[in-house]
Amino acid sequence: MGQLTKIRPAQAGTPEVVLPLGRILPGDCVAAMRSLPTASVDLVFADPPYNLQLGGDLNRPDGSHVDAVTDHWDQFDSFKAYDDFTRDWLTEARRVLKPDGALWVIGSYHNIYRVGAILQDLGFWLLNDIVWRKSNPMPNFRGTRFTNAHETLLWASQGEKAKYHFNYRAMKTLNDELQMRSDWVLPICSGQERLKEGGTKVHPTQKPEALLYRVLLATTEKGDVVLDPFFGTGTTGAVAKRLGRQWIGCEREQGYRDAAYKRIEKELPLDESAISTMQSRKEQPRVAFGAVVEAGLIPPGTELFDKKRQWRATVRADGSLESGKETGSIHHVGKTLQGAPSCNGWTFWHMERDGEVKPIDAARQMYLLAVED
């Protein structure tokens, strides 16, 4: 795991510097970032402590105890202390980012307003705020407020006039040929995806991979370098590796670093063809097959075939198919291969799963059950 790569820094005349790709830098993230050269990474994704400021214990109506985030890394003495911390890491992130790089930060109402204001003060330019609408949030057990059912992501460029990357077509493809909106409905991280050690969660705030999948697909290119200053158990690294992006992490806790390395080791990069995203307007899928892919129900790279196994195609990361020279939506590729006037890709294409052959429509049904709100 890990490789050292010589990169050419932005300023001419400075010596070549080594970039620790695929490495998790130990210790404080500000110090760690100081060791990285200026203008060397394409994207920063940051999931900083939220400064939750929780009071006493909380019990569910059935009397069971709620396992809260009480870790020391989320404890700050005051807003001032949190602001100083935020300004420090944002400043380093800004230095390390390329001029056409971008920053993502995720947070909740406890911290995101402070992060957003400081980020603007430092010269970052907000491109969007994104709402992650959780399909299965924790309820408000006491009936005291509205159920806190979302978190917020900020997406910012280096400045008002700065360039940035946005894969508009890939996002539109992923969203059933409608423009991707600023509100994303995704489930929280649970089930098989949640890292556990002896039955207990390894990290209290592990993020769902689908979230990172959408962020990286939307705002990076293949081969780009992604830096995560609060790496945790490495969701960013895992998804980056899968999507053919390079990554660097910072993480203070050795336990998290160990878990992350182990997790990313197991992750397999997707095929070149699965990663390539839609560029042409002519290759438009007509349905939200992309959402089913994103949800992990049909992983990119999966081989699809018709019932008679006459035709086959490969699923790509943005929910398009590739079959030889043919690319496009599940419907388009099915239609073209057969030379038919039309084709319902959902029933035409099949996949093998646990030794069983099923139409991909089965995955759509599962997705609908999962995301329905």
Next chain:
Amino acid sequence: MGQLTKIRPAQAGTPEVVLPLGRILPGDCVAAMRSLPTASVDLVFADPPYNLQLGGDLNRPDGSHVDAVTDHWDQFDSFKAYDDFTRDWLTEARRVLKPDGALWVIGSYHNIYRVGAILQDLGFWLLNDIVWRKSNPMPNFRGTRFTNAHETLLWASQGEKAKYHFNYRAMKTLNDELQMRSDWVLPICSGQERLKEGGTKVHPTQKPEALLYRVLLATTEKGDVVLDPFFGTGTTGAVAKRLGRQWIGCEREQGYRDAAYKRIEKELPLDESAISTMQSRKEQPRVAFGAVVEAGLIPPGTELFDKKRQWRATVRADGSLESGKETGSIHHVGKTLQGAPSCNGWTFWHMERDGEVKPIDAARQMYLLAVED
């Protein structure tokens, strides 16, 4: 339209002050709010401007006036000016609010992070951030970013320990018996609701009445006073009148004031019965278990048990329970037997009646019906 009401200010010894209910105060909102007594309104709803062409609203830190037309400032100056403006009106709003009053602010990513941070700095305590998810947003025509499909509302109390009002039951009822979440899906203001004059919009950012309806129903009581410092064409006033709330507005533009008065004039208050909402049990009269026993609804000697028949207890004549060595209130005995942190005896304990097993809460409901008349 409009009435003058004498209210008793919070501080004893100060003379009675007139509260301009149903009036739109002209001029700058900070000056207008200064004319209102301290701790006199129950709710502030604010939809502040966030373009930086604020003209008369903006002053520099040294007090000098900013002329938006002729002055050229850089990004830092404009943030500073906006922050000063925000701090000014929030400070006045805070003074005018009752100790158990609350504040709502709506904004977009251009301004809401500054507003949120300043609001926290002033001592307001965030209760929720609410996402208004627009069902029909304006598309991003150039395909350069995600479709900006939401706005953000902040709901804050006067402080960490401050009381506030939340009609939990009303919100749950409004949401088909599920807790109301922090993401609200509502259409933008259009069609018949949109005020127009000769085919053109009267106000560029008129908010949908459904948004105010939910805000006022959730966080005010009938008769409460609602202040809107950026009244515009009076959506807040119209919905307040409909729901039987009092209102005060501030608005600089005479054209908007005229349109608002005209609009609110036409608005009809709903019937008393239509306004009344589902009441939580908290607001029902308290019933002592002893009174239910005394009334003969649960005779002394009755055997009580939990749903799984794991525990049992006997009702005594004074309304206490006995279970082995444990004696005490229905709550205390339930709590102690289970070793739980707390227990609601009304729903925990059951009894058999006419061959049916029912929670003893059923007896409390019968008691309430009996004493009501």
Next chain:
DNA sequence: TCGTTTCGTGAATCGTATG
């Protein structure tokens, strides 16, 4: 084997009145 029920749990700023 399969459908049904139960149980556990998730970034949560989660009470109020009385003495």
Next chain:
DNA sequence: ACATACGATTCACGAAACG
């Protein structure tokens, strides 16, 4: 100020247990 008593309050999903 603090302690005590009363009693109000949950949604979705996945895994395990059950029949």
